[in-house]
Amino acid sequence: MLELGYTHMPLKTLFLNPPSFENFDGGAGSRWPATREIESYWYPVWLAYPAGMLEGSRLLDAPSHHVSAEETINIARDYEFLVLFTSTPGFPGDILLSKKIKETNPKIKIAFVGPHVTVLPERSLKDCPEIDFVVRKEFDYAACEFANGKPLEEILGISYRKNGSVVHTPDRPEVQDLDSLPHVTEIYRRDLDVTRYNVPFLLYPYVSLYTTRGCPAQCTFCLWPQTLSGHPWRKRSTDDVAREMAKAKDLWPNVREFFFDDDTFNIQKPRTIELCAKLKPLKLTWSCTSRVTTDYETLKAMKEAGCRLLIVGYESGDPQILKNIKKGATVERARQFTKDCHKLGLVVHGDFILGLPGETHDTIRTTIAFAKELDVETIQVSVAHAYPGTELYDYAVKNGFMVGDNKMVDEGGHQLAHIQYPGLPADAILEWVHRFYDEYYFRPRAVFRILRKAAFNSVDRKRLYKEAKTFLKVRAMRHKWVKDKREKDDSAAAVAPAKA
Numbered sequence: 001m002l003e004l005g006y007t008h009m010p011l012k013t014l015f016l017n018p019p020s021f022e023n024f025d026g027g028a029g030s031r032w033p034a035t036r037e038i039e040s041y042w043y044p045v046w047l048a049y050p051a052g053m054l055e056g057s058r059l060l061d062a063p064s065h066h067v068s069a070e071e072t073i074n075i076a077r078d079y080e081f082l083v084l085f086t087s088t089p090g091f092p093g094d095i096l097l098s099k100k101i102k103e104t105n106p107k108i109k110i111a112f113v114g115p116h117v118t119v120l121p122e123r124s125l126k127d128c129p130e131i132d133f134v135v136r137k138e139f140d141y142a143a144c145e146f147a148n149g150k151p152l153e154e155i156l157g158i159s160y161r162k163n164g165s166v167v168h169t170p171d172r173p174e175v176q177d178l179d180s181l182p183h184v185t186e187i188y189r190r191d192l193d194v195t196r197y198n199v200p201f202l203l204y205p206y207v208s209l210y211t212t213r214g215c216p217a218q219c220t221f222c223l224w225p226q227t228l229s230g231h232p233w234r235k236r237s238t239d240d241v242a243r244e245m246a247k248a249k250d251l252w253p254n255v256r257e258f259f260f261d262d263d264t265f266n267i268q269k270p271r272t273i274e275l276c277a278k279l280k281p282l283k284l285t286w287s288c289t290s291r292v293t294t295d296y297e298t299l300k301a302m303k304e305a306g307c308r309l310l311i312v313g314y315e316s317g318d319p320q321i322l323k324n325i326k327k328g329a330t331v332e333r334a335r336q337f338t339k340d341c342h343k344l345g346l347v348v349h350g351d352f353i354l355g356l357p358g359e360t361h362d363t364i365r366t367t368i369a370f371a372k373e374l375d376v377e378t379i380q381v382s383v384a385h386a387y388p389g390t391e392l393y394d395y396a397v398k399n400g401f402m403v404g405d406n407k408m409v410d411e412g413g414h415q416l417a418h419i420q421y422p423g424l425p426a427d428a429i430l431e432w433v434h435r436f437y438d439e440y441y442f443r444p445r446a447v448f449r450i451l452r453k454a455a456f457n458s459v460d461r462k463r464l465y466k467e468a469k470t471f472l473k474v475r476a477m478r479h480k481w482v483k484d485k486r487e488k489d490d491s492a493a494a495v496a497p498a499k500a
Contacts, residue, residue, distance in 0.1 A: 010149075011079075016082060020089075048184035049182060058191055061191075064196040085113050086116050094128075112134045152167075178235065209258070209260065215267075216264070225263060288302075293328070312349070313351045314350050
């Protein structure tokens, strides 16, 4: 337990990743909050830090543990302070949940945290009177200070109501000494069941954590660096990371893989190589995020230290789109990086986004061809989401590219396209997502990889079968959404001339 210098017992605090849509992977651990094509859950890492700083607290990750709204309300009866990590898609439901919690426990204090309330603090407080205050950006110390009795007006980085208006205290500087924070794996062990977490391309079960915060890259669509963690890159010491990993290995002999979920794990070559030297003796299997700017020598050191897989944000195969989104990488560099990974035997999971500024039917075809050329193990194809607080959001609003109802997700929390361009309507972007998956995975080479994996591992075979069923179900549902939307648009277009 981190010592903050208080001598009395803090408020009994519940840190909550709230229940939402069925199988919804919310904001507490996910940079892209949505219900996935295949049921997936990331760890609520952000909430785990302050949960480890307050005696008597609990971290409740409702989505992954399938805790219902009713069960959550009953659990909250026993607490004095609730810290809820919200997201833009989940915010309306989180408001309703907060109302019910306050009805059953009127004395509880409620704080909302996360990118949505960071960017829209006044609107959030107006939309939900049950919220006592919101914390902007990093919330580790602000939440703990309130739980320990510090007056709101003395807590940096919060917004709250006073005499009918909203008061914003000065911003809190980013946390610099990351080694002073607790090890989140100890909180997972206390409050979470690691077998509840699944990401299709990671080995099961897995455990994820951070070794850094912040990202110096300037990608216009990326949520956390622009709203939560900031661009300044801060790192834990390699000794501190190695200590946590050694303990985690002992805590979970059954965990098959650890995942470093940093925004930019290997952006600094000397630090990456130094950390790899300390991970190598532990003989762990681990994976991480990576930019395509990582050179061969760094990748080799990672592989030799136990790295298995890299999540890589390629985003697009169109050079102009990469410039438009300030990706800081080129198609040529992505090709060389991928060749290096193949040569070293590093598995790559590639992320692509459709609907970024400059997107057309032709650029999407280019990106699909590019993905096939790279031929990475697995891919994720997302529709571009313009979250409030991002440069992409400002661009889409300014140019009138947002879809009228501006819905990011459907009734089940699945992604919807809410940006469109002249000649490329939202329903076409969503349809291209299906075509992208079909063209990529229904190639002989990709099919062979899947069948080979299933043939040699009975555990993976069962998992692949379950995931395939789920994926095909969502695929059919999205096809229906596109079809229904087009029929609705056609009907509206037919009625319009008649009225005129």
